[in-house]
Amino acid sequence: MSDETPVCSAKGCRADAVWVLAWNNPKIHTPERRKTWLACEGHREHLSQFLGVRGFLKDVVAFEEWQAPDGA
Numbered sequence: 663m664s665d666e667t668p669v670c671s672a673k674g675c676r677a678d679a680v681w682v683l684a685w686n687n688p689k690i691h692t693p694e695r696r697k698t699w700l701a702c703e704g705h706r707e708h709l710s711q712f713l714g715v716r717g718f719l720k721d722v723v724a725f726e727e728w729q730a731p732d733g734a
Contacts, residue, residue: 668725670702672709677702682728684721685713696720698728 668679679700686695701709706722713719 668700670705671699672701672705675702675705677704680725681706682723682725683709683713683719684723685718686720687716687718700725 669675670677670679671683680703681701683699683701683706684696685699686693686697691697699709699713710719710722
């Protein structure tokens with residue numbers, strides 16, 4: 663693990679991440695597979711909507727509560 667503070671995945675944003683958006687694209691990922699984007703408070707809704715309208719968003723979890731699936 664790195665000592666660096668995770669940052670938001672929104673393009674050009676360097677704010678600290680406080681949310682984990684777990685998603686998958688059912689056309690290319692198995693149902694149990696979870697990809698993640700990180701979001702600051704300001705980009706959580708935007709990134710969630712982006713994934714949601716495509717049917718990709720599976721879960722939104724506070725960063726400090728996130729646990730990666732086994733084998734990730």
